Amino acid sequence: MNKWDCNFLALANTVSMFSKDPSTKVGAVIADDDNRVVSIGYNGFPKGIKDDNRLENRSLKYDMIVHAEANALLFANAPVKGCTIYTWPFMPCSRCASLIIQAGIRRVVSIENREERWLDSFRLSHDMFTEARIELDVLQNPPTWCFGNVSPEASESKN
Numbered sequence: 001m002n003k004w005d006c007n008f009l010a011l012a013n014t015v016s017m018f019s020k021d022p023s024t025k026v027g028a029v030i031a032d033d034d035n036r037v038v039s040i041g042y043n044g045f046p047k048g049i050k051d052d053n054r055l056e057n058r059s060l061k062y063d064m065i066v067h068a069e070a071n072a073l074l075f076a077n078a079p080v081k082g083c084t085i086y087t088w089p090f091m092p093c094s095r096c097a098s099l100i101i102q103a104g105i106r107r108v109v110s111i112e113n114r115e116e117r118w119l120d121s122f123r124l125s126h127d128m129f130t131e132a133r134i135e136l137d138v139l140q141n142p143p144t145w146c147f148g149n150v151s152p153e154a155s156e157s158k159n
Contacts, residue, residue: 001137004035005086005109009139011040012068012088018042020051021065023058028068029086030076030105038078041071069096073103082106089113090122091138097125100134107135 008029016027019042026043045051046066054060066074069092073080081104085092090113092100100108108129113122129136 001109001139004031005137008037008084008086009088009109009111011037012086015040015042016068016088019044019068020055021061022055026068026090027088028072030072030080030083031086032078032083038080038083039072039076041068041073041075043068044071067093067096070099073099080105084109086110090115090118091136092125093118093121094124094128095121097128101128101132105134107137109137110139112138112140 008031012027012029014027015029016025018027019025021043024043028041029037030039032038043065045054045064049064054064069085069087072085083105084107085100085105087108087110089111091110092108126136128134
């Protein structure tokens, strides 16, 4: 993890706050090798669909929502092949992992999340990224950000 990784994770955290999902706010940032933002995305209903009480119905919401990673890929303003995607507050699900691999993203940087309901999907994502030779950096303990600086524990990552 370098300062750019920490900055882009902080940006993904900020982008996640745009989501109107009352239970899970997810943000994604795609950056190129020159540390330029290519795209951002957050989880939410598709364009033209009202953010209403359907957000409170978990099963219906899951059928309707567009994930942050998919939105970032869809709205990229430049090719994403060879880029890095940063996700907050956890790594991409297996569905998004498929899209990330297919788009040619070369690296995924994220935060470990042990929430039981997502563990199987995260394990499958990890396996898919490994098989596709996508570099995966997952922070075990999210850093504490302060004006763009990170604490020393931010340097602890695992593959």
